[in-house]
Amino acid sequence: QKEVEQDPGPLSVPEGAIVSLNCTYSNSAFQYFMWYRQYSRKGPELLMYTYSSGNKEDGRFTAQVDKSSKYISLFIRDSQPSDSATYLCAMGWTTDSWGKLQFGAGTQVVVTP
């Protein structure tokens, strides 16, 4: 069993819809949670990071962490075709931005006009 599980998709939504992405994890030692967006043949781009359980909002993006259930989510409101990409969750063992990360396999999202 992988430490971080993520549904590979593809997840297809119409423009303007809410995109809902999630990851589950098995290692309770993870302290730091991130979401990355990756376009084809490009490096991952950091979208959001958080340390604690609860919600964190940044523009159209909301990250949610539930440490008791070992579950994290990313919501994208008012989705646009430019949001079409692969979304990766990542987790770290420390509460600061250092040390290795464990990534999910990524969920491919397609937003159709």
Add this chain to the structure above:
Amino acid sequence: DTGVSQDPRHKITKRGQNVTFRCDPISEHNHLYWYRQTLGQGPEFLTYFQNEAQLEKSRLLSDRFSAERPKGSFSTLEIQRTEQGDSAMYLCASSSPAQGGGYTFGSGTRLTVV
């Protein structure tokens, strides 16, 4: 500063040849990481440096792989005697605990071993 820079962007090599990749991190970031990503998978950790010290290496990093960060600035990743299974995207990232804010990745070097 324009972010994390990786060179080359693409590399095609014959099996058995040696290759070297370079990463220039964000200048004020003292932590530097190498990851490998294959199609349909998330990045897998290879190794990381704090300044010039290599603090951790993955078991994925066989004896054919070596990474250096001689002056605590840029880093190189060398693969000796390449195999077809080495074909992947090699990603470099950097971070600064003092600044927080997560890890910044470069655009990667795509290696194809033929």
